[in-house]
Structures are given as structure tokens and as C-alpha cells.
């Protein structure tokens with residue numbers, strides 16, 4: 001029979017060694033708070049309840065990581081990991097299994113936890129790991145027949161116990177029915193004067209409940225974050241996992257070590273990604289998309305066959321098929337490019353729709369605009385969409401040719417087939433199929449002399 005599962009995430013600790021005002025569990029890994037990673041993994045187990053024990057950093061924590069399925073419990077003061085679980089107890093189902101996770105151990109995988117939960121209806125299951133350097137961790141002490149006999153914190157350990165390399169990761173699954181009884185028996189007669197969750201081991205054994213250990217499938221799953229160095233290390237492990245999965249799915253990465261995915265990246269077939277690209281939020285790349293070096297894409301969809309040239313920034317936009325964007329382009333929120341659009345270097349597009357085959361190849365700003373099909377926007381063209389108080393729209397219809405260095409002062413419409421002479425300031429609508437030009441006529445002054453340096457006077 002499926003066990004009722006309750007998950008308790010311990011997240012009240014301070015994290016002194018982060019040297020930050022931000023509570024430790026809110027520091028981001030792959031753009032998302034550490035605690036949110038643990039919460040997402042907990043959710044994957046489909047538990048009856050998720051309880052988060054918070055304390056240090058106060059309401060910042062529940063504000064930053066929330067959801068109708070999360071039950072926050074405040075622990076104040078913070079008297080240890082056992083005390084923390086005790087705070088959650090009144091909110092837990094008294095039957096089934098209680099799984100204890102740590103808000104600062106973000107890479108733990110659901111598969112590892114599922115295996116533990118399956119066994120925890122009758123036993124206490126502790127997740128342990130063999131470390132080359134066990135310093136700082138609680139050590140797993142076994143009896144002569146190899147069964148877990150105790151977990152001893154480093155500060156309470158003897159010289160011999162400190163040499164043990166098997167450590168407690170902190171993650172533990174317990175039969176819920178016994179929890180209340182054991183928690184009332186916890187004491188703080190130890191080196192740190194804290195109520196240790198690890199003492200549940202000896203209480204279980206005294207109650208004739210077996211304690212078994214499990215190892216994570218991957219050693220890095222149990223790594224915790226106590227410092228910025230460890231956070232950086234975990235970020236690299238996480239990114240390496242993401243890159244490996246993309247490679248396995250057939251995505252070409254110029255260098256899997258130089259890619260950062262901070263969200264969800266979905267790729268079609270034959271996608272190529274050059275070095276130093278960052279993907280944030282939800283990004284979808286269709287078949288044959290190529291992303292040049294040093295691009296940042298955020299919440300963006302890119303159509304099949306499109307090439308994003310190096311040093312391009314795109315956020316909250318939809319790029320059609322067979323487009324060419326960049327190098328050095330900036331595509332801002334609310335932009336939609338149809339197919340075969342060319343946006344070149346130093347072109348900024350904001351909240352605009354651009355029709356098929358239209359081009360803005362150099363140095364332009366297109367904001368709050370609707371641009372039709374087969375339009376050519378000359379170099380140096382800008383839409384003056386802001387009058388200092390409000391934003392106005394520019395409409396450029398199909399087959400328009402905008403000469404270089406044009407200012408389109410919105411609200412304004414350039415009708416189908418119109419040509420705007422270079423250097424024009426367009427303040428009124430331009431009629432279809434005509435040349436509209438607003439620059440001063442060119443004059444040349446005969447006999448004019450350029451002033452000389454060091455001349456008379």
C-alpha cells in the first residue's frame with residue numbers, strides 16, 4: 001500500500017559563512033533559490049503535505065518561495081535540527097512516512113528519495129555518503145555486524161570516530177507514528193547544547209526499530225551549501241548535468257562547460273549553441289537554430305532555421321523561422337518577428353511586431369511599432385515613441401523603404417509602398433507609394449572661406 005508521505009524541509013538556519021544579509025536558503029542556484037529546488041524535488045514525490053521550517057531571515061523566506069501546497073512553520077529560537085522537526089510535528093500526518101530534507105541541499109534527486117521512502121514505513125532510513133574529507137559532518141558509527149548504531153556529530157566525536165569517512169547527509173525518512181514519542185525524548189546534552197535530529201537513531205534503536213542507510217545514486221546529490229565556494233561548486237555540477245542532458249538529446253554545444261541554463265531550455269533537432277550563452281526562464285529553440293557566442297536569451301521562442309549572431313540579448317520575445325538577429329542586437333519584451341526578418345548590429349527592438357522579410361540591419365531603434373512585410377529600415381533610423389509623458393505607436397506598412405537617419409515621431413503611420421528620404425523627421429503620416437522627405441534642401445556657398453587657426457584678429 002502507498003504510504004502517506006509528509007515532507008519536512010529544514011530551512012531555519014542562518015548560514016553565517018555566506019556573509020550575506022540574504023537568508024542562506026534564498027541564495028540562487030541556476031537563478032532559483034536553493035529552497036525552491038528542494039521544494040520542487042519534494043513536489044515530484046507527490047506528498048500529502050510539505051512543511052517548511054523557517055526562522056532566520058523571517059518572512060523573507062515564505063515570501064520568496066511560496067505555493068498553496070506549502071505549509072510554513074516558524075522555528076524561533078533555533079535550537080537544533082531535532083527541535084526544528086519538532087516544530088513541524090503538529091502539522092504532520094501521524095501515519096505513514098515523514099521525510100526530512102534540508103533547504104540547503106538542493107541537488108538531491110527524487111529517485112534517491114523515493115527509494116528511501118519505500119523502506120521507511122518500518123525503519124528509520126538515513127542517507128549517508130562516503131567522503132574523502134568528512135570534516136564538519138556527523139559520522140555514521142556502525143556495530144560489529146555493520147548495522148548503523150549511531151550518528152555522532154563531529155564536535156561530540158572521539159578521535160577514532162572522527163576518522164570514520166561515512167557521514168550523515170542529514171536527509172532522513174522515518175515512520176511517522178513513532179516521531180512524536182521520540183521527539184519528546186530528545187535532549188540537548190551535547191557539545192553544542194542543541195536538540196539533534198541525529199539522536200533519532202539511538203531512540204529508534206532503543207525502541208527496537210531498525211536503522212538502515214542508503215547512499216545517493218550520485219555523490220553530489222548530498223552536497224550542502226555552507227559557503228559561497230560551495231554554492232559556486234554546486235552551480236557548476238548543476239550546469240554540467242543540464243549540459244549533459246542537452247548533449248544526450250542531440251544538441252550541439254561548442255563547450256558544455258560554458259553554458260548556463262537558469263530555467264527550462266527546450267531544443268529541436270540540430271540546434272547549435274556556441275560558447276558563453278545564458279538561457280533564462282523558458283526558452284524554446286526550434287529545429288536548426290544556431291546561437292552564436294555570448295548570447296543571453298530569456299523567456300523567448302526562436303523559430304526553425306534562425307541564426308542568432310554573437311553578443312545578442314533577447315528577452316520575452318518571439319522570433320520567427322529563418323531570421324537573422326545580431327550580432328549585438330537587443331530584442332526587448334513584447335517583440336514578435338515573423339519569418340526571414342533580419343535585425344542587424346546595434347539594433348534595438350522593443351514591443352514591436354515586424355513582418356516577414358523586413359530588415360533593419362544597422363543602428364536603429366524600433367519601439368512600440370507595427371512594421372509590415374518587406375520593409376527596409378535604413379541605418380540610424382529611430383522611432384521617437386516617447387514624448388516625455390507617454391508612449392505612442394508607429395505604424396509602418398508593407399513594402400515601405402525608410403531612408404537612413406530617419407526619425408519617425410509617433411504617433412505616425414507610413415503607408416504601404418512609401419519611401420522616406422534619408423535624414424527626414426517624419427511627424428505626419430506619409431501617403432502610400434510616394435517619396436516623403438523633410439530635410440532642408442542642400443545649399444553650397446561659393447567663395448566661403450574656412451576660418452584659419454592663428455589667423456588675423
Ligand code: UD1
Pocket residue numbers: 010011012013014053075077078079080081082083084102103104136137138139151153167168169170195196197198224
Ligand atoms: C547536520 C547534522 C549532521 C550532518 C550535517 C549535514 C544534526 C545534529 N547534524 O549538521 O550530522 O552531517 O547536517 O549537512 O542534525 N536547521 C534548522 N533549525 C535549526 C538548526 C538547523 O532549520 O535549529 C536547518 C538548517 O537551516 C539547515 C539544516 O537544518 O538546512 C542543517 O543545519 P546545520 O546547522 O547546517 O547542521 P550541521 O551542524 O551542519
Ligand code: CA
Pocket residue numbers: 224226
Ligand atoms: Ca550544514
